[in-house]
Amino acid sequence: RFGPPVDDSFKSKMFSIRFNPVTSGAATFMLFGFVIVLLAIGVDREGCLVQMGDDTPKFTSSACYTPRIEFQFWMKWVTDCFTWLYIGSQDCWVIFLAILYFSRFGNMKLGKDDDEPEFSNFSWFSMIFSCGVGVGLFFYGVAEPIFHYTGGNRYGHKWGGAAHRLPDNERAQAAMNLTWFHWGVHGWVVYAIVGILLAFLHYRKGLPMTIKSCFYPLIGERINGFWGDFVDSMSIVATTMGVCTSLGLGVFQINAGIKKLTGFPNWIKLNYYNQENLGDWQDRLESLHSLYLDYPILGKFRSSNTWYVNNDINQGVNIGTASQVASFVDTNDEQILIIWLITLTATASVVSGLQVGIQTLSMICLYLGMFLMMIILLMDDTWYIMNLYTQSLGYYFWDFFRISAYSGAFAQTDHGAAEGENPLYMNWWTIFYWGWWIAFAPFVGIFFARISKGRTVRQFLNGTMTLPIAYIFAWMSVFGGAGLKMEMLADKYGVTCESPMARSNICRVVERMRPSGYGGNPEVFCSSVTKLSCRGTTDMIFDVLYQYADLGPFLGVICLMSLILYFITSSDSGSLVDDIVSANGIPEPPIVQRIYWAFTEGAAATALLYQGRLNIDDPQAGLTALQSASICVGLPYTFLICFMCVALWRALQYETGELKWGGRQFRSSILDVGITAYGAGEGNQRCFNLQRGSMDIKRFAKFGLYAVCPVLPIFSIHTKLQLRKNAKASGTCSPAVWAMVNVAAAGILFYLWFILICVDNVDIATDGFIKFGNEIPGGQWDGETKKWGFDNSTVHRVSQRYGMYQRYPGGDVVAGQDVPDVASLLAGHKDFHPEYMQAGAEYAAVGAAIGAVGERIGNPLHYAVIGWYLYFSFAALVMSLRNEVRTMFQFGGNIVEDFFAALFLYPTVLMQVEETLCNGKVDVSNCDEVEVISTPPPEKKPILVEAAVVPEKEEEQEKGAGD
Secondary structure, X not given: OEOOOOOOOHHHHHHOOOEOHHHHHHHHHHHHHHHHHHHHHOOEEEEXXXXXXXXXXXXXXXXXXXXXXXXXXXXXXXXXXXXXXXXXXXXXXXXXXXXXXXXXXXXXXXXXXXOOOOOOHHHHHHHHHHHHOHHHHHHHOOHHHHHHHHOOOOOOEOOOOOOEOOOHHHHHHHHHHHHHHHHOHXXXXXXXXXXXXXXXXXXXXXXXXXXXXXXHXXXXXXXXXXXXXXXHHHHHHHXXXXXXXXXXXXXXXXXXXXXXXXXXXXXXXXXXXXXXXXXXXXXXXXXXXXXHHHOOOOOHHHHHOOOEHHHOHHHOEOHHHHHHHHXXXXXXXXXXXXXXXXXXXXXXXXXXXXXXXHHHHHHHHHHHHHHHHHHHHHHOOHHHHHHHHHHHHXXXXXXXXXXXXXXXXXXXXXXXXXXXXXXXXXXXXXXXXXXXXXXXXXXXXXXXXXXXXXXXXXXXXXXXXXXXXXHHHHHHHHHHHHHHHHHHHHHHOOOOOXXXXXXXXXXXXXXXXXXXXXXXXXXXXXXXXXXXXXXXXXXXXXXXXXXHOOHHHHHHXXXXXXXXXXXXXXXXXXXXXXXXXXXXXXXXXXXHHHHHHHHHHHHHHHHHHHHHHXXXXXXXXXXXXXXHHHHHOHHHHHHHHHHHHHHHHHHHHHHHOOOOOOOOOOOOOOOOOXXXXXXXXXXXXXXXXXXXXXXXXXXXXXXXXXXXXXXXXXXXXXXXXXXXXXXXXXXXXXXXHHHHHHHHHHHHHHHHHHHHHHHOOOOOOOOOEEEEOOOOOOOOEEOOOOEEOOXXXXXXXXXXXXXXXXXXXXXXXXXXXXXXXXHHHOOOOOOOOHXXXXXXXXXXXXXXXXXXXXXXXXXXXXXXXXXXXXXXXXXXXXXXXXXXXXXXXXXXXXXXXXXXXXXXHHHHHHHXXXXXXXXXXXXXXXXXXXXXXXXXXXXXXXXXXXXXXXXXXXXXXXXXXXX
């Protein structure tokens, strides 16, 4: 900690600072370091190579922003490799919270037994909703059902074809099902887990309101050190990156709404640019030309728009090109202005505090959103929307388990059907959402915890898992239903993307109770119908609102106001959470720090938006890269949230007395390798309490020795276990033969794993075939019978190739170069199939075309997979040792924990088991006899870095958690 305690004086609140220098410094360094890297790399003006397709193997140059491509590749890698983890973990978390809701812990308070809620129910729900999802509903409320209805998924269009997989009505309902699934309990579950655990530990047990406190029930006071600060730093980075990305991308929708209201392409400087008002902006031509020259040379814009007419300087400037550049620059300035208006307002809100600014804005946002939703419900086809909500609710519960487990296994690129679901669909939607929800979990979870003092566990789950989801379902039914109805009407009445603005006013006959209508004339209903799938994501909600004639602009203003306010509440909530975490969990951190984190978000978003000025082909590239990176952060947090579930259950068991803090436990921790990076001194009054770390050389050397030679401790442990068993049985202490057998098995498993991993790096042949069996001399391949010349030949051929290879041999293809002729490029490379190898010239070209590839990518993995199996077997052996000692001394835990501890930290697990058998001695060389541990090890009190709640009675103090 750095800084004196904050008191109630105005001077102290306004100008004092009190923060964790390690957490704050590391988070600031990582965040701005990442942004600087994104800015420094910039756009490749020469372009990058892009494969145009397998059927036309040619390369071309296009605008290229390397970070966006790289981080989107990372995100796709997460999807390809960990879809099962995201899908499975979300389902498990939902089941866990369902059990918790109906368990004996449901009535336990998140605070002292006599604590009352800090906020009213409406204020509490408003802040939960505004922080959780407010902005996303405007962005995806109309757009997402349309994408699912028309996209290449398992319900909509067949991938690569125009045919529909399902009838229109069923596709529309499936689109609503997917939308509800992405915004339902599976999304909110991560917020609830983090929030309920942190609220319990802070308000009831007095731990700091930081993410590291979530692991106190598992590792005790070791949270107050390097790894705890690292988790908090990453939480600040994830929060700031998420809010920054939302803020940056959100201004595109706000700006689109402003332009919709004004009716002009721009709303600052000049409203439009053309030949008529050239005199008003002619002085900018030189700067615009310089900017034009910075655009990618072979990008879409410069390829189709020359600066001079006919690319001839003598014919003068092409006003069409110059006006596009000028309008693009003004749009970028508008977006930056919006960013800072939101940032300044959010700063004022977060400075005014939770009770005033954030609470008030959240309530206004909820009122405006409810007003907008009710107007659309009543203005549109009310009974259709009511039917849709009821019907979708039934489909959601009926389809809950099937859609929850769907992972797109048969839609994967290699073996998926040609007209099946787009293999990237899970990456675009479900996994994108789960990564996005998880990446936001630290931010939203801490905020939920901050505002939930005095609620019970069951009340908290109702407020975060029931009411918000019911409201979201209503919102999606109203706006998504109105959008789907409009899209289906456009299909029915022939409104296409070629129509002006993809829109037409359609009057259609409607059936009423009176078939003849008023006065004998049929009744018709007239409205503007827009082909929403032809419009941009930011335009769709405004297109729906503007169909209501003269009420449309008014609703557009309300929508725009709601959007801005929701962005402000997201920004000020994020700033408050960043400051709470960086200040070691102080619920009301100093104002100077609140301003710092609010401006940090605005500055980062501004920098990435400004970079978009240099990339007219992809102005959102920097923000998209930041978004992809923040979603990748969701992968490690998936594991952390799994640990949080265990921590939450144990914390509740400790509180009810089912488990005891600091009870019987191992003598050392699996996290103790002998190095302490730094420490924190006790007491809240010290201005600077950072303490120098330490290093236990003997323990660290022992850790290194056991890492490379685990057979030594395994032999020692087996010997001591056998001594104990023999002593109890017959009073003798001779070691058993089976101990030597297990030591030998462990050595073979461990060292073969290491050898096979190393051998796997040796290159193997990448062409030709492996031949085994018997081949009679003189036997030849008969191309007509497709058999060898001698029937009794038993030769078999298997290709040498298995794995990933470069598509083309011979090195990289340079920009603008076509791939050389297949026959000449692939000379000498033929497939292993005997038909292509021996049947003559008619097969030579085919054999060359399908047989030749470039260099192998990565290792063959033919030995490594065997090695990893052996390592898992070794981990299982170590697990059995830990499980046996844990059972022998009646320590808490289970075999699953034993296995994962052995899998990832086998050296310290062996140290832990050995030292426990030797009564806590680090030096076990003289440990010849085993003493039964009859009393639990010394209990430890938590070192609370900040905001500790001291119980009134000494006997009520909570002891340190077992390791």
